Amino acid sequence: xxxxxQLDSQVPVFEEAPVELRCNYSSSVSVYLFWYVQYPNQxxxxxxxxxxxxxxxxxxxxxxxxxxxxxxxFHLRKPSVHISDTAEYFCAVVTSGTYKYIxxxxxxxxxxx
Amino acid sequence: xxxxxxxxxxxVTEMGQEVTxxxxxxxxxxxxxxxxxxxxxxxxxxxxxxxRAPLDDSGMPKDRFSxxxxxxxLATLKIQPSEPRDSAVYFCASGLQSGNSPLHFGNGTRLxxx
Numbered sequence: 001x002x003x004x005x006q007l008d009s010q011v012p013v014f015e016e017a018p019v020e021l022r023c024n025y026s027s028s029v030s031v032y033l034f035w036y037v038q039y040p041n042q043x044x045x046x047x048x049x050x051x052x053x054x055x056x057x058x059x060x061x062x063x064x065x066x067x068x069x070x071x072x073x074f075h076l077r078k079p080s081v082h083i084s085d086t087a088e089y090f091c092a093v094v095t096s097g098t099y100k101y102i103x104x105x106x107x108x109x110x111x112x113x
Numbered sequence: 114x115x116x117x118x119x120x121x122x123x124x125v126t127e128m129g130q131e132v133t134x135x136x137x138x139x140x141x142x143x144x145x146x147x148x149x150x151x152x153x154x155x156x157x158x159x160x161x162x163x164x165r166a167p168l169d170d171s172g173m174p175k176d177r178f179s180x181x182x183x184x185x186x187l188a189t190l191k192i193q194p195s196e197p198r199d200s201a202v203y204f205c206a207s208g209l210q211s212g213n214s215p216l217h218f219g220n221g222t223r224l225x226x227x
Binding site for chain 2: 032034036041042043044045046049051090094099100101102103104105106
């Protein structure tokens with residue numbers, strides 16, 4: 001069965017500093033990978049997705065993620081964060097051939113002034 | 114801008130009462146998911162439907178929870194009887210039948226059972 005692990009529950013970072021949010025997955029077959037963002041009192045919104053092809057994918061708000069098959073990772077990065085990036089970020093995996101989305105436990109990003 | 118609509122946004126009820134949460138998926142989406150979010154467990158998949166048929170409800174406590182899609186524009190999640198441990202935010206999400214298609218989430222129903 002597939003699973004997703006987000007190693008950091010909280011990540012504090014100063015404004016304009018770079019950030020990396022880690023995500024590792026487990027699956028015996030090929031997968032699709034997603035990052036979602038959740039702002040307070042809202043549902044989740046898609047940030048970016050990896051389906052196939054280039055392992056570096058770019059998303060909205062200046063975020064990008066790199067798929068690493070050998071390390072089964074899909075870490076999210078941003079070179080310079082803003083206060084408005086403060087939110088919770090979720091990694092998700094879908095096994096190819098199914099439509100069963102499994103989410104990680106989330107990483108709360110707090111950007112400090 | 115099409116979106117998933119969930120009602121009610123907030124619900125406070127007493128233990129033992131029935132709770133019904135509703136979801137209107139985006140028109141044309143044929144897959145609907147129910148998730149429960151808590152601080153301790155994160156996002157738990159409760160059930161999901163494709164073309165109104167339940168595909169997987171293994172994450173749902175069967176003795177008190179039930180999920181249905183009476184038609185393509187409405188999904189319901191019921192809890193009967195409710196318990197304090199059911200307090201959480203319940204999200205509905207919809208999408209197209211394709212593993213590479215992203216999910217679209219509603220804003221959730223915040224349930225408090227006292």
